Amino acid sequence: AQSVTQLDSQVPVFEEAPVELRCNYSSSVSVYLFWYVQYPNQGLQLLLKYLSGSTLVKGINGFEAEFNKSQTSFHLRKPSVHISDTAEYFCAVGDTGRRALTFGSGTRLQVQP
């Protein structure tokens, strides 16, 4: 079985400050890892994904994440946030064997002026 833990339900941050959204996972098999963003009343949009290869993954909107196998983490970072980054962020894990994608409970990023 797989599980995903997003340690922070809400992260308030000032505009132009750096941010890190934490994600830890557990799985007994090799995984794919994803970060999605969801704006109010919209579907989920993929920010970035780790399938294999380089552990530092760059995504859209200036976000990046680092896969750390030993710590089973996939934290999301951005060096300087904008007001428009205010949204809900979901970490998700999938594996090649199952067809399900397990989501974390989400982290609400609130960027303040």
Place this chain on the structure above:
Amino acid sequence: DAMVIQNPRYQVTQFGKPVTLSCSQTLNHNVMYWYQQKSSQAPKLLFHYYDKDFNNEADTPDNFQSRRPNTSFCFLDIRSPGLGDAAMYLCATSRESGGQRFFGPGTRLTVL
């Protein structure tokens, strides 16, 4: 642009009145998924199709059914909606199992 389309974006139904939500895709993906997302919660997988192969999650209520008449379309039928079924319903696709999901904009269902 290739995409996942959900209609309608907002749906209001009465308690116990059947409702159907629709999803279509122009990506020609093999897999289509339906997720339920309640307020401030993570999306929860209800079921998915791999081609015509239907896969129901163990805890999906019998009240929820799905149809996939062809590659492009997938429907979610709620036979007798209850107040607890009010949620955002997200359709997603992927080329293969375990692959990147492409999500539609969702349908927000209100049950009166």
